């Protein structure tokens with residue numbers, strides 16, 4: 256029988272079990288272990304790679320200051336180092352393209368996985384960490400749309416404007432914090 260390289264690959268893959276504890280399904284899908292272990296991967300079945308990618312947070316374990324540093328020192332904000340991003344033609348949202356994972360299930364199709372939190376479904380953006388904090392400061396839920404963020408910002412900026420508050424210090428301070436949160440969301444391309 257002639258040598259068929261595809262046979263070899265299939266055998267290699269089928270020998271690998273899903274890394275999820277207690278799961279005996281085939282670990283055919285690759286996912287990065289953590290930021291501190293570049294090039295290290297888990298192998299999961301489809302169900303568990305989905306679950307893993309949903310909870311994967313690049314900024315886990317980083318303090319707010321470290322996240323800020325990261326943001327200032329790189330242009331790859333929100334972009335995982337182990338993949339590349341694309342932009343959905345339909346929603347305009349960024350999404351991750353995962354290296355080494357085939358897309359036979361359409362898992363990584365436009366908008367199937369959003370880059371925000373690495374888990375956004377097309378209808379709902381899920382965010383974590385500093386973006387979520389900034390949204391909360393504006394009194395918004397994490398799934399707020401860019402339109403809702405803009406609207407809310409305008410509303411708050413008006414409400415706490417010094418001219419309408421007789422120079423009230425507290426209002427001034429509130430406005431400052433609102434402005435900070437909003438410029439953060441702008442810089443994180445969340446608005």
Ligand SMILES: [Zn+2]
Pocket residue numbers: 273274275278279280299300301302303
């Ligand atoms: Zn599994």
